[in-house]
Amino acid sequence: MIxxxxxxxxxxxxxxxxxxxxxxxxxxxxxxxxxxxxxxSIGIEIAVQAAAAGVRDAPVLTCCGVGGMAAGIALALQSDAPDLRVRPVEPEGFEDFMRSLAAGKILRNATGAASICDAIVMPQPGDLTFPILQRLYGGGLVVSDEEVLRAMAMAFAHLRIVLEPGGAVALAAALFRPYLPQTVIAVASGGNVDPALFRRALEQHTV
Amino acid sequence: MIxxxxxxxxxxxxxxxxxxxxxxxxxxxxxxxxxxxxxxSIGIEIAVQAAAAGVRDAPVLTCCGVGGMAAGIALALQSDAPDLRVRPVEPEGFEDFMRSLAAGKILRNATGAASICDAIVMPQPGDLTFPILQRLYGGGLVVSDEEVLRAMAMAFAHLRIVLEPGGAVALAAALFRPYLPQTVIAVASGGNVDPALFRRALEQHTV
Structure with missing residues (x-):
């Protein structure tokens, strides 16, 4: 290990x-x-499950660092469920995808920002992922570390799953952005979290 | 609520x-x-998944309070996979099922014992569940609160799931009873745990 x-x-x-x-x-x-x-393949699962639930038109909130998962899901949905639109969710201070898509070119994050969402704190969009999301983008969202910790505590209390911060950003957006429509789909992916940070989430945000 | x-x-x-x-x-x-x-229905799932994994003969460790889940699983396995034998797991101080099965009659737990496994801390075997397990019993196991806390921390770190103490007893037996065979099946069921107790499990037993 290095x-x-x-x-x-x-x-x-x-x-x-x-x-x-x-x-x-x-x-x-x-x-x-x-x-x-x-x-x-996550997008294929979403399309199948949404169809089974009778959901045809909804935003699909996904965690987003370099955008691999968001791009993969967007491609699958384009084919299987085109009215489910990917909306990438990024941590505050690392909204490079949102800014790059708005600017029409790849922009880097400013240095010096910090976030607990370490798995998705990346310098800039990917060369492959950026053009895919440029074409299939449903509008991005940004969440704070505090909102992420609350989402982790809610997932613990109500879903009984362990989420790492970077894996909880989409759930955080689903919970704390009231302007989203009634039905949203959120990807909860990644449980590689330090016990100390998880304890902090439970201590601060018991729900 | 009362x-x-x-x-x-x-x-x-x-x-x-x-x-x-x-x-x-x-x-x-x-x-x-x-x-x-x-x-x-848990037993039906176990039979299907064990067959898919090529497992024909293994103990099936289940949480056990009054024995409803253990009895239901035992009945399903008797029909679908008779070489998978239910072995109920109880918390230390509340091994009423193990003692009752050994005695051939329903015995109560002594009063005054305490366990963190509140969901399965029951006074005695059930009138319906006892005769079922008497017929289909594969031998019981008992685990300590410390072992349960360690199992909760392992489930957090490796399975990314939230288990309550009573839901983690079978996993605890699977982890900490080296005399069991190489292949065991353990039911992890129930995630209704106080955040404070979960924090304690993570604090004491990070793995």
Whole structure:
């Protein structure tokens, strides 16, 4: 295992250097066509479950870092349920996708921001994911760390599942953005959370 | 909502009195043929999943209070997968089922014992569940509160699910009884846990 300092090192550079030095194939966890296609299987599940529930038209809130999962889900829904539109959800201070889509070009996040949503705190949209979401984008949302902690506590209390902060942003948007329509679909994905942070969520936000 | 004092009041008496006073039908959560049959659907799922995994012969560890779930699962397995044998798991101090089955008659727990497994801390086996498990019993197990807390922390860290203490006893037995065979099936059922107790499990037993 090789640890790196997120604030002062760039994981993209580090992984490329390591792959070259060791003669390894690099499989990117997001900006890779096959990985995006695999994450699209979530979209297929959503289309099937929404049809079974009689839901034809709803926003699909998804966690969004580099956008692999959001792009995969968007592609699947385009084919299987075109009135379910992906709305990527990002943590405050890391709304690079929302800003990039508004600007029509890839923009980086300002340095120095911090968020507990470590799994989706990425410098900028992906080269593959950006054009996909540009075409299939349903409008982004941004949530705060406090809202994410509350969503984690609600998932604990009502869904009995463990969510990591980055996996709870879509649920946070579903819970705390009252302007959304009555029926929303939210992807809750990722439970790799430090026990200490999970305890904090339960302590501050018991519901 | 009517609260009662578990140590000094008997919920069986209380519910009968309330049902009569208000003209309500009492549906017992365990010692009722229909409820036992419904809980048996867990056994049907187990039989299907075990067959898919190529498991034909294994103990099926189940949480056990009055024994409704254990009896339902045992009945379903008798029909669908007779070499999967139910082994009820009880909390230390509340091993009334194990003692009753050994004695061949229903025995009550001694008063004064305490356990965090509140959902399955019951005075004695049920009138319906006892004869079913007497016929289909695969041998009981007993776990301590400490083992239950560790099982809750393991479920959090590795399964990403929230378990209440009474819902984690079977997992605790699977984890901490090395004499069990390599392949065991454990039912993890119930996530109705106080946030404070869950925090305690994470604090003491991070894995």
């Amino acid at each position: 640890l790196y300092d997120r604030a002062n090192q760039d994981c993209d550079t580090l992984e490329t250097v390591l792959a070259e030095a060791r003669g390894l194939s690099l499989i990117k966890p997001f900006d890779d066509a096959q990985v995006i296609a695999g994450q699209g | 609260l009662y004092d578990r140590a000094n009041q008997d919920c069986d008496t209380l519910e009968t009195v309330l049902a009569e006073a208000r003209g309500l039908s009492l549906i017992k959560p365990f010692d009722d043929a229909q409820v036992i049959a419904g809980q048996g």
